[in-house]
Amino acid sequence: MHMPQLVAATRTVRRFQQNRALTERVLHGLIDLARLSGSARNAQVLQYMPVLEPALCERIFHNLTWAGYLTAWSGPEPGERPPGYIICLANRDWQKGPDTELYCDVGIASQSMLLAAAEKGVFGCRIGAFKPTLHAQLQLEERHRIFLVLALGYPAEEVVLEDVGAEGDIRYWRDEERVHHVPKRSLQDVMLPPPTVF
């Protein structure tokens, strides 16, 4: 797939084929690409924990908040839950700069992973809304701080891009066929004209 198609296809997926297992090899390959991604000061403060063990996946799942705009839906049912996760965390021992740098780094790293995953037919959801209890449940050390949880798996839902309408509503929605619709602003709306230089 060429890059424009790949970027457009790399959509957030929240319902998965839970019984279709991911391999350690796939997750390790994604982490290897996160490793090569851009990093403020090249400090490379982030570390990544791959998780495939079903009982641990289940434990992680109960710490996550799904799709805030879909108020009638509390997240994927058993059978549609993610069969794998990559926990993105900062190692405070390596951190010299502010947290804002890490938020940028984790965005870049997670996009590398999601793009490469999509190329293999694997999709995911970034979860920034996780419970603080996740730290202890993953038996992490004090120096580790979770920044993002990447839920991964083969998709069990279709996602369609839409234009943001004139009313400017950016909330995603799900239709009667449970197809997920994601409105995006137009190119015209996101592009600012440069100033005239006299």
Ligand SMILES: Cc1cc2nc3c(=O)[nH]c(=O)nc-3n(C[C@H](O)[C@H](O)[C@H](O)COP(=O)(O)O)c2cc1C
């Ligand atoms: C930093 C970040 C944090 C996010 N956190 C959550 C989350 O906690 N729960 C969730 O269901 N989706 C989460 N998402 C997914 C967004 O809702 C999703 O990217 C958005 O709806 C647009 O869909 P798209 O990724 O297909 O473009 C997060 C996305 C980003 C970039």
